[in-house]
Amino acid sequence: MALIAAVAVVSLLIGVAVMQFIVSPAELAARTAAPEPGPVTAPIEQRTIENTIVSRGEITYADAVEASVDTAGASDRPVVTGHVPEVGAVLQPGGIALELAGRPVVVLSGDLPAYRSLAVGMRGPDVVQLKVALAGMGYWVGDTASDVFDYDTAVALGVLYEQIGYAPAAGGPEAQQMLRDAERGVRDAGTGLAQARAALSQAVDAGATNVIGEQAAVNAASDQLSDAQQLLAEAQEGVLPTLPSSEALFLADLPRRVDAVSVKRGDILSGSPMSVSGATLTIVGSVSQQDAELITEGLTAFFPAPDGTELTATVQRVTAPQTRSTEGAAENSADQSSGGAARYTVELSPGELSPEQIEALRGTNVRLRIPIASTDGEVLAVPIAALSAGSAGEERVELLIDPKSGPDAETENIAVRAGLAADGYVEIASDDPRIEAGVKVVVGR
Structure with a gap:
């Protein structure tokens, strides 16, 4: 009797186990049937939206030249x-x-x-x-x-x-000798002029009626002094x-x-005795023309330090690619038309860095993140797919009122004001108090 009872229990357990893997056709159909159609929703979020350009840049001392x-x-x-x-x-x-x-x-x-x-x-x-x-x-x-x-x-x-x-x-020793000679010539000419004037004065005091010779001597001595002074001026310039x-x-x-x-x-x-470059680190990156049109001087960019902390840099200039004329220009146009558009150069100046950071960063290639627009802190945001246009052109979202059983879900279109869009989300604002964080909106069906 004990053996029979044991066999019965084992058989029962085996039966129960086997039944777990046996599914009726009706149940199988129910499991594989498509779910009841209904709206696909996503919650309204509270987040900061930032429109960012991402590129890479080389950190280096710019404009290296050979000094000569x-x-x-x-x-x-x-x-x-x-x-x-x-x-x-x-x-x-x-x-x-x-x-x-x-x-x-x-x-x-x-x-x-x-x-x-x-x-x-x-x-x-x-x-x-x-x-x-x-x-x-x-x-x-x-x-x-x-x-x-x-x-x-x-x-x-x-x-x-x-x-x-x-x-x-x-001017060297020769110019110095010329200066000394010119100074001596001025002194001699001055002495000669003084002597000629004294002779003329004596003749006049003695009552002489003809002093033409004495006056001529004074004139000649005066000319000699002018010439000597001119030579002195030239000699003085020579030793400047x-x-x-x-x-x-x-x-x-x-x-x-x-x-x-x-x-x-x-x-x-x-x-060349040495090579020199700019005294401060510069980050040089490249962006497409579309991105370059959005970047302006003075924008703040971010890049990682060697230890993982985030550092800042300021955009200094955005430079268009050099254009080529005639045949080269035709080749450039052909390149661009085939998808090889030239890149714009972006130069940035890093913020204040420690000597250790400078040494670690020099010569490295870093990821640049340049925010070109951002909301002022966290705002209400929804996936871009949640935004639609009404008959009058107004922007709106479809608010989930009651999910019910899928196809019978109750929704309502609410007018909103759209703001900055980036990374798949768009900023929204509404006068309707039901538009708040956590509430679900329809993003598809």
């Missing part, structure tokens, strides 16, 4: 004697980039390289550049629009050399400060950072 010094006109061999900068040093206007044969190579602001030595009386665009550079450092040079190297320019140059601790170049081409390093967009140095003390300079 014109040593062809130097009177001595261009031996590097000092002031060799270290990598990372910053070249400021009026600073010393290098010392050659005991003479300074002065850093000045300008695009034109120093291609000739400048002295009083010379004129040209390089003179204007020098005067503007000196004026930018606070020196008085007179009219900066004039292209003449005049007395004021020479004096300003002399003051600059004095402040950096060097005697200015001033000059700017040898070997002592000037003109660089645009100062200050500049030294990236690499190829010389050391004792070397004879041949070629």
Whole structure:
């Protein structure tokens, strides 16, 4: 009897287990039948909507150039004697980039390289550049629009050399000798004029009726003095400060950072002594023309730091791609028509960074996020699919009033005011108090 009872229990359990896998045709049809049609809904959310352009950018010191010094006109061999900068040093206007044969190579602001030595009386665009550079450092040079190297320019140059601790170049020993000779000539001519005037005075006092000879002597002595004074003025100009081409390093967009140095003390300079770039980090990225039209100078962008924190940068400029003329332009148009449109360049200036961050970020490629429009904090927002247009052109959402059993769900169209749209959501506002966060709206059926 016990065996029979055990077999009965086991059989019952097996039957129950098997029944779990047996489904009737009616039940199977019910399970696989399509659900009752009804509205697809999504809740109204409270969120910040931000229209953002995403790109990538290289972090670098911009505008790297090879610095060059014109040593062809130097009177001595261009031996590097000092002031060799270290990598990372910053070249400021009026600073010393290098010392050659005991003479300074002065850093000045300008695009034109120093291609000739400048002295009083010379004129040209390089003179204007020098005067503007000196004026930018606070020196008085007179009219900066004039292209003449005049007395004021020479004096300003002399003051600059004095402040950096060097005697200015001033014509050399020959010019100094000419000045001494001219000064002696003026003294002699002055003495001769005084003697001629004294002789004329004595003749007049003695009652002489004919003093033509004495007067002629005075006139001749006066002419000699004028000539001597003219020679003195020229000699004085000859010893005014000059700017040898070997002592000037003109660089645009100062200050500049030294990236690499190829010389050391004792070397004879041949070629470029160093390469320099912008003194501050710059982020350079690229965007499409459509995005470029939305980006303006002064916008704040965001990028990640090496430790994951978010850093900021400011848009400095947006540059269109360079256009090519004639045949090149035709090729460019063909490229664009085939989908290869040229990209616009975006330059940004990072915010204040620590030395450690600068070192870690330099040379890296980062993800840039540039918000071009944003709501003022959190607003009511719905998926864009929830927004529709009424018969009068008004914007509206379909509010779920009662879900009921799907097909019989009760809804109502509510007029709203749409705002900023981004990332699939749109800002809404309504005078209807039922439009609030959490309430469901229809996004499809």
